[in-house]
Amino acid sequence: MLSTLGYAAVIAALLGAVVMTVAGLVGGFRNHPLLSDVARRSAYFSFAAMMAAIIVMEAALLGHDFSVEYVSRVGSRETPAYYTAISLWSSLDGSILFWGWILAGYAALLAVVRRRSTDRLTPFVLGAMGIVGIFFYGLLVGPANPFGLVVPTPENGPGPNPLLQNHPLMGLHPPLLYLGFVGLSVPFAFAIGALLSGNLEAGWLRDARRWMVAAWAFLSLGIVGGAWWSYEVLGWGGYWAWDPVENASFLPWLTATAFLHSVMVQERRGMLKTWNLSLIIGTFILTLFGTFLTRSGILDSVHAFTEGVIGPIFLGFIAFITLGSFALIAWRSDRLHAPGTLDGAVSRESAFILNNLIFVALTFTVLLGTVFPLVVEALRSERISVGPPYFDMVFTPLALILLFLMGVGPALPWRRATPDKLKRTFWVPLALGAATVAIIFLLGVRRVYPLVTFGFAGFVFGTIAEEFRKGVSARRRISARPAPLAFMDLFTRNGRRYGGYVVHAGIVVMAVGLAISGSWKLEREVTLQQGEKLEIAGYTVQFEEIWGREEPQRFVVGGTFQAWKGDRHLGEQQPRLNYYPTSQQPIATPAVESSLAKDLYLTLMAFDGENGEHATVRAIVNPAVAWLWIGGLIVGIGALIAIWPHRRPSYRPELAAELAGRGDVAEEPAVGEEESEPARVATGGPVE
Amino acid sequence: MSLEGRKGRRAPLLLGLLFLASTPHAAGAAAQELSAAELDQRTAEVAAELRCPVCRNQSVLESSSGLAREMQSVIRDRLAAGESPEDVREYFVGRYGDWILLKPEPKGINLLVYLLPAVALLGGAGLLVRQIRRWTGATTASGGTAESVVIPGGPAPVEDAAGRDGDQPAAGTAGSLSKEEEDWIRRQMESVH
Structure with missing residues (x-):
C-alpha cells in the first residue's frame, strides 16, 4: 500500500520536473509569461509530491512496514524510534529520496522568492533546476527506487548501519551536508539560466552569490558537524581522516569558497566572468562527483561500480552537465569577453585572484589524492593508498598561504595600493602577528607549522580588528552613535562585508584549534586492574568496573572510570563498546570530557570478559579541540550575518566622497551596502 | 558522511x-x-x-x-x-x-601524485603572473609589474607566492614552449577574462 503511494508520489515529482523544465526553457526563450507561470507552479507541484513521498517513507519506517524495500533493508523493530526516523539517509536509495526532497524544496523556495519577477532569467533558472530534478527523481523512479514491494513481507529487518545509529549527531550533520550539497545546485541553475537568457551583465550574479553563501554555510556546518560526529563516535581521538567521503564534501566547499571571493572582483570590476561561471559549474559538478564517489561503490573496487547501475548513470549525468555547461559558455563567449585591467599588481583584486589560485590548487590536490588510488588500480591493477600523511603534507603549506592572504586581502584597497597606504594599513596587524610569534616562541614552542599558524592568526586578527575599528569610527562620524551601537550598525548596514570578517575570525579560530590539537595530542594505552590508576598530562584516570547491558538493538559493554584533572574530580567516565548483530567489530562510544583548553578522551579498547577485573583503555589528551567546534559556529554566525536580508539604506554619494577624501575608508563606502548598482554596471563594461 | x-x-x-x-x-x-x-x-x-x-x-x-x-x-x-x-x-x-x-x-607512477600538484600550482601561478602583467600593462605604464612591487616592511610581500613560485618556472617554461603551445596558452588566457 505505502509502496504504491510512495512510488506514485515520486513519479508525480518526476512529471512535475519534466513540465518545469519544458515550460521554463520554452517560456524563457519565447519570453512567455504564462509558461513561466506554469514552470513556477510545477516547482510547487514537485515539492508537494516529494513531501508526500517523504511522509510515506517516514510512515513506512516508523510503522515498520517491511513490505517497502528500503524499510526491509534499513529498518528493524528493535531500533529506537529516533534512529528509525533518521535512517532515511542511512543508505543509498533513502539518501537520494532525501536529496530529491531538498532539491524540490529549493526549487519551490526559488519559485516563491521570484514569483513577482518578470525577467527572462527566472523561467530559465527554474528550467535548469528542472533538469537536475529530472535526474534525481528519475533515479528514484528507476534504479534507486526505495519504494519497491517486497513479497512476502519480512517479519523484521537488519536495522541501519551500526555506525549510523550510534550517536544522536547522526540526525544533525547529514541534513546540514545535504542542505549544503543540494543548495549548490541553485547557483548552478542561475549560471545556466544566465547563460541561456544571454543577460550576463548584472543581476543574476548577485542572486547566485546569495544562494551560494547560504549553501556554503550549510556545507561548512555540515563538514564541521561531520568532524564532530567522527570525533564523538569513531573512538580514534581524531576528527578528520581525509577519508574519500570527507574529501567529497570538502571539494565543493573549496571551489565554492573560491567563488565567494572572486565574485567580488566581477561585481567590482567586471572581470573574471568566464572564470566565475566555471567555478559555479565546477562546484556543482564536484557535488555530483562526490555523490558518485561515495555512493557508486567505486571506492571498494574500481571494477565494482560497473556492476551497479547507479555509477554509470552518475558518470553519464556528470559528463552531460560538464559538456552542456561548457558548450553554453562557448556559445555565449562573445558576451563574456570583458578585457580586464588592473591598475596595480598590489590590490585587492590581485589578492582575490591569488586566493583563487591557491583554492583551485588545493581542490586539484585533494581531488588527485582521492582518485589517485582508483586511477592506479584501473591502469595497473595495483593497489596503493593515499592517506592522511600525504594530505597533511600537501594541504598544510597551501592552507597557510590562504591564512596569510586572509589578513592581506580585506585590508588592501581596490585598484591600487600605494606604499604609504600599505604601511599605514599593515603595521598594526604585522606587529600583532610578530608579537604573537615572539610570545609563543618564548613559551617554548619551536615547531614551525604551529608558530607560523599562530603568527598568521595574530596577523589576520589584527587586520579584522583594524577593519572593524575603521568601520566604527566612520559610522560614529556620520551618525554620532555610541561605539557599541555603531559596531552593531556595521552588521545591519553592510552585513555582507562584516559578516565575511566574522567568518574569517571563525576560520582563524579553527586554524588555531587545528594547529594545537594536531601538534600536541598525547596518547597512552594502558591495561588497568580494578582500582589501578593511569596518569597522563595532569589527568588521573582510575578503573572501577566493567558492566554489560542488554538493549533491544545491541549489547553494550561499558567501563566505569573516575577521572581527575589535578585534584579536581571530573566525575564518572563511561567509555563503551557496542555490539550490534550486524557488525563483526564492536562500535566504540568514547567518553569525552571537554573543556576549552583540553579534552580527556577515553576509549575502551579491551576488557576482561570473564570477571571484569581488568580493562584496556586508551586515554588521549586532545588540546583545543573545542575551538574547532566554536570556530565552526562562528563561521555559521558570520555567514548568517552576511546573507541576512536588511533594508538597504539609501546610498549617499556625497558622504562617501567626503569619507573617501579623508582616506580613512578608502573607496569602500561603509555607509551603504557596497556601491550602487549603476556604478557596478559602469565598471563592468568593456574597456578596450 | x-x-x-x-x-x-x-x-x-x-x-x-x-x-x-x-x-x-x-x-x-x-x-x-x-x-x-x-x-x-x-x-x-x-x-x-x-x-x-x-x-x-x-x-x-x-x-x-x-x-x-x-x-x-x-x-x-x-x-x-x-x-x-x-x-x-x-x-x-x-x-x-x-x-x-x-x-x-615516490617512485614510478606514484611520482605523479607528488608532482602534479606542484605542476598545477606553478603552472597556474605562471599563467597568473603573465595575466596580471597583461592586465596591469593594459592601463598604466606606471603600474608596477608583479614581481617589482612589494609591501615595505612586510615579512612576505603580497605577490611573493605568485612571484616566487610562478615567475621563474614561467620564464623557464616559456623558453621551452613551442610557438603553437604559446598560442594555445594565450587563447586560454584570453578566454579566462
Whole structure:
C-alpha cells in the first residue's frame, strides 16, 4: 500500500520536473509569461509530491512496514524510534529520496522568492533546476527506487548501519551536508539560466552569490558537524581522516569558497566572468562527483561500480552537465569577453585572484589524492593508498598561504595600493602577528607549522580588528552613535562585508584549534586492574568496573572510570563498546570530557570478559579541540550575518566622497551596502 | 558522511595473522639502545604511516582493531631490535604490498601524485603572473609589474607566492614552449577574462 503511494508520489515529482523544465526553457526563450507561470507552479507541484513521498517513507519506517524495500533493508523493530526516523539517509536509495526532497524544496523556495519577477532569467533558472530534478527523481523512479514491494513481507529487518545509529549527531550533520550539497545546485541553475537568457551583465550574479553563501554555510556546518560526529563516535581521538567521503564534501566547499571571493572582483570590476561561471559549474559538478564517489561503490573496487547501475548513470549525468555547461559558455563567449585591467599588481583584486589560485590548487590536490588510488588500480591493477600523511603534507603549506592572504586581502584597497597606504594599513596587524610569534616562541614552542599558524592568526586578527575599528569610527562620524551601537550598525548596514570578517575570525579560530590539537595530542594505552590508576598530562584516570547491558538493538559493554584533572574530580567516565548483530567489530562510544583548553578522551579498547577485573583503555589528551567546534559556529554566525536580508539604506554619494577624501575608508563606502548598482554596471563594461 | 563497512578486506587479515605468527620476538637483544620514550615516538611515527588492513581508512596508530595493535607491537619489537623505520616499512610492504603505505613511495607512477600538484600550482601561478602583467600593462605604464612591487616592511610581500613560485618556472617554461603551445596558452588566457 505505502509502496504504491510512495512510488506514485515520486513519479508525480518526476512529471512535475519534466513540465518545469519544458515550460521554463520554452517560456524563457519565447519570453512567455504564462509558461513561466506554469514552470513556477510545477516547482510547487514537485515539492508537494516529494513531501508526500517523504511522509510515506517516514510512515513506512516508523510503522515498520517491511513490505517497502528500503524499510526491509534499513529498518528493524528493535531500533529506537529516533534512529528509525533518521535512517532515511542511512543508505543509498533513502539518501537520494532525501536529496530529491531538498532539491524540490529549493526549487519551490526559488519559485516563491521570484514569483513577482518578470525577467527572462527566472523561467530559465527554474528550467535548469528542472533538469537536475529530472535526474534525481528519475533515479528514484528507476534504479534507486526505495519504494519497491517486497513479497512476502519480512517479519523484521537488519536495522541501519551500526555506525549510523550510534550517536544522536547522526540526525544533525547529514541534513546540514545535504542542505549544503543540494543548495549548490541553485547557483548552478542561475549560471545556466544566465547563460541561456544571454543577460550576463548584472543581476543574476548577485542572486547566485546569495544562494551560494547560504549553501556554503550549510556545507561548512555540515563538514564541521561531520568532524564532530567522527570525533564523538569513531573512538580514534581524531576528527578528520581525509577519508574519500570527507574529501567529497570538502571539494565543493573549496571551489565554492573560491567563488565567494572572486565574485567580488566581477561585481567590482567586471572581470573574471568566464572564470566565475566555471567555478559555479565546477562546484556543482564536484557535488555530483562526490555523490558518485561515495555512493557508486567505486571506492571498494574500481571494477565494482560497473556492476551497479547507479555509477554509470552518475558518470553519464556528470559528463552531460560538464559538456552542456561548457558548450553554453562557448556559445555565449562573445558576451563574456570583458578585457580586464588592473591598475596595480598590489590590490585587492590581485589578492582575490591569488586566493583563487591557491583554492583551485588545493581542490586539484585533494581531488588527485582521492582518485589517485582508483586511477592506479584501473591502469595497473595495483593497489596503493593515499592517506592522511600525504594530505597533511600537501594541504598544510597551501592552507597557510590562504591564512596569510586572509589578513592581506580585506585590508588592501581596490585598484591600487600605494606604499604609504600599505604601511599605514599593515603595521598594526604585522606587529600583532610578530608579537604573537615572539610570545609563543618564548613559551617554548619551536615547531614551525604551529608558530607560523599562530603568527598568521595574530596577523589576520589584527587586520579584522583594524577593519572593524575603521568601520566604527566612520559610522560614529556620520551618525554620532555610541561605539557599541555603531559596531552593531556595521552588521545591519553592510552585513555582507562584516559578516565575511566574522567568518574569517571563525576560520582563524579553527586554524588555531587545528594547529594545537594536531601538534600536541598525547596518547597512552594502558591495561588497568580494578582500582589501578593511569596518569597522563595532569589527568588521573582510575578503573572501577566493567558492566554489560542488554538493549533491544545491541549489547553494550561499558567501563566505569573516575577521572581527575589535578585534584579536581571530573566525575564518572563511561567509555563503551557496542555490539550490534550486524557488525563483526564492536562500535566504540568514547567518553569525552571537554573543556576549552583540553579534552580527556577515553576509549575502551579491551576488557576482561570473564570477571571484569581488568580493562584496556586508551586515554588521549586532545588540546583545543573545542575551538574547532566554536570556530565552526562562528563561521555559521558570520555567514548568517552576511546573507541576512536588511533594508538597504539609501546610498549617499556625497558622504562617501567626503569619507573617501579623508582616506580613512578608502573607496569602500561603509555607509551603504557596497556601491550602487549603476556604478557596478559602469565598471563592468568593456574597456578596450 | 556514511561509514558503511568495506568488504573484501578479509584476505589481508588472514595474511596478517599468518605473518604475526612468524615475527621475530628477539626484541630483547637490541643492537641499538633506544630509550622507552624514543621507541614510543618512533613506533608512533611508523604506525601513523601504515594502513590498518582491516579498518576503513585508519592508520595502524589510530585503529583500535586487534590486528592494528598487534602490528604496533611488531613495529616496536623490530625498532627495538635495531631496524630502521625504513626497514620496518619495507617489511610490511613485503607482506601486504604498497597498499599498506598511507603515503605512497615516490617512485614510478606514484611520482605523479607528488608532482602534479606542484605542476598545477606553478603552472597556474605562471599563467597568473603573465595575466596580471597583461592586465596591469593594459592601463598604466606606471603600474608596477608583479614581481617589482612589494609591501615595505612586510615579512612576505603580497605577490611573493605568485612571484616566487610562478615567475621563474614561467620564464623557464616559456623558453621551452613551442610557438603553437604559446598560442594555445594565450587563447586560454584570453578566454579566462
